[in-house]
Amino acid sequence: MNGCDVAVIGAGPAGSTAARTAARSGLHTILFEKQTLPRPKPCGGGLSLAAVNELDFDLPEDLIERCCTAILVTEGACTNRIETGRENARMVDRARFDHYLALKAVEAGAELREGEALHSLEPGDRHIKLETTAGRWTARIVIGADGCTSRVAAGVRPKWRPDERRFCLVADVPCAPQEIDRLIGDTVVLHYGYVRHGYAWIFPKHECLSFGIGGLLDNAAVTISRFRDFLALWGMDRGSRLRGCHIPITRFRTPVCADRIMLAGDAAGYVDSFSGEGIRYAIASGRMAAERTAAALEAGNCSASFLDGYRRAFEAAYRRDLRVSNLFTDVAFAWPNLIMGTLVRSDQVVRRYCHVVRGELAFRDFALWSAACYPGLLLRRALRSLVPTRL
Numbered sequence: 001m002n003g004c005d006v007a008v009i010g011a012g013p014a015g016s017t018a019a020r021t022a023a024r025s026g027l028h029t030i031l032f033e034k035q036t037l038p039r040p041k042p043c044g045g046g047l048s049l050a051a052v053n054e055l056d057f058d059l060p061e062d063l064i065e066r067c068c069t070a071i072l073v074t075e076g077a078c079t080n081r082i083e084t085g086r087e088n089a090r091m092v093d094r095a096r097f098d099h100y101l102a103l104k105a106v107e108a109g110a111e112l113r114e115g116e117a118l119h120s121l122e123p124g125d126r127h128i129k130l131e132t133t134a135g136r137w138t139a140r141i142v143i144g145a146d147g148c149t150s151r152v153a154a155g156v157r158p159k160w161r162p163d164e165r166r167f168c169l170v171a172d173v174p175c176a177p178q179e180i181d182r183l184i185g186d187t188v189v190l191h192y193g194y195v196r197h198g199y200a201w202i203f204p205k206h207e208c209l210s211f212g213i214g215g216l217l218d219n220a221a222v223t224i225s226r227f228r229d230f231l232a233l234w235g236m237d238r239g240s241r242l243r244g245c246h247i248p249i250t251r252f253r254t255p256v257c258a259d260r261i262m263l264a265g266d267a268a269g270y271v272d273s274f275s276g277e278g279i280r281y282a283i284a285s286g287r288m289a290a291e292r293t294a295a296a297l298e299a300g301n302c303s304a305s306f307l308d309g310y311r312r313a314f315e316a317a318y319r320r321d322l323r324v325s326n327l328f329t330d331v332a333f334a335w336p337n338l339i340m341g342t343l344v345r346s347d348q349v350v351r352r353y354c355h356v357v358r359g360e361l362a363f364r365d366f367a368l369w370s371a372a373c374y375p376g377l378l379l380r381r382a383l384r385s386l387v388p389t390r391l
């Protein structure tokens with residue numbers, strides 16, 4: 001049985017960042033990935049500037065498919081496009097982006113074992129025994145970064161409840177760059193009110209448009225049919241393959257640490273409920289879990305209560321925003337026309353949201369400011385509907 005200091009399960013953004021951080025601090029690190037890289041990942045591939053800022057290296061130019069400087073938001077009959085004149089998000093192909101992050105982990109000294117899936121874990125006093133598709137291992141600490149359907153999580157928390165997951169669909173529709181420029185160019189498109197408790201999006205890539213939709217889990221059939229309508233609306237029902245998957249939405253109710261185990265990224269549920277953004281939190285939590293790993297091994301204390309310092313550090317940085325986002329989502333998506341239909345009409349609101357995407361404004365400040373503006377915006381909307389040309 002081979003041993004290591006830390007076994008990281010899953011080479012998504014959380015796992016590769018964790019492995020890179022652990023290896024850089026001198027720990028013998030093995031990164032297990034069940035698929036062979038580069039592997040497909042159903043995702044919009046939208047990296048907010050806030051997510052880009054979580055990386056401690058520059059992304060190579062050839063990984064960036066588009067830099068988006070504009071946003072187009074729609075609710076019902078209202079459409080508002082704002083050109084910010086500044087980069088808000090970068091678009092990447094997740095297969096290539098994730099592969100690059102895994103190679104960065106290898107460059108830092110981690111051993112990458114591709115095509116090797118974790119089967120089971122057996123925690124012990126001095127280490128954890130792991131059984132994979134290729135053999136048996138021991139690790140002093142395991143970081144579970146194995147996504148929404150995490151196997152490692154079985155040793156830490158109960159399965160997600162239905163209200164802790166969303167159902168998403170994506171379709172990458174091949175498109176010539178000139179056609180993309182004509183349709184949306186460097187614009188991120190967000191359609192609210194299309195599905196209950198969610199939205200539909202279009203992210204422009206180099207040679208494809210990435211369409212997606214996310215909504216409630218119990219509404220999957222409706223989400224599929226609304227997604228087909230959405231593709232048809234944009235004239236993109238070209239028979240592209242639809243890929244479905246789940247996305248977790250944390251409500252900070254479940255533990256993320258057990259003795260010798262930590263969960264990071266989607267496995268921990270660290271996704272923003274309003275936007276569905278998860279890459280930023282995967283990178284941040286992967287890094288923080290690895291930092292706590294190094295501290296635990298140095299202190300010789302791998303207990304759940306010591307490792308829980310990782311959760312506390314993550315929550316100190318992100319909990320308030322993610323909780324406000326939960327609340328904002330519950331209210332705004334419960335009455336999409338009344339709330340989102342009013343907010344998207346305001347240039348100022350949309351511009352401020354871009355500040356959040358760039359990481360320049362906390363979501364809680366955006367939400368508070370929007371709530372304060374809302375009565376005035378609603379009144380203005382009502383008056384506008386009475387006297388359309390004057391206001």
Ligand SMILES: Cc1cc2nc3c(=O)[nH]c(=O)nc-3n(C[C@H](O)[C@H](O)[C@H](O)COP(=O)(O)OP(=O)(O)OC[C@H]3O[C@@H](n4cnc5c(N)ncnc54)[C@H](O)[C@@H]3O)c2cc1C
Pocket residue numbers: 009010011012013014015032033034035039041042043044045046047048051116117118119145146147148150151168169170212245246247264265266267271276277278279280282
């Ligand atoms: C449709 C959709 C669109 C999205 N769009 C965006 C977006 O545009 N921007 C954004 O920021 N977020 C987006 N997200 C969220 C984002 O994709 C996730 O939050 C992010 O991928 C989480 O990273 P992760 O490393 O935790 O998990 P993942 O990226 O899911 O990686 C987990 C890895 O673990 C591996 N694995 C699983 N089980 C095992 C096992 N037993 N043994 C070994 N390896 C295993 C998997 O193969 C996988 O490579 C989207 C999500 C969905 C579903």
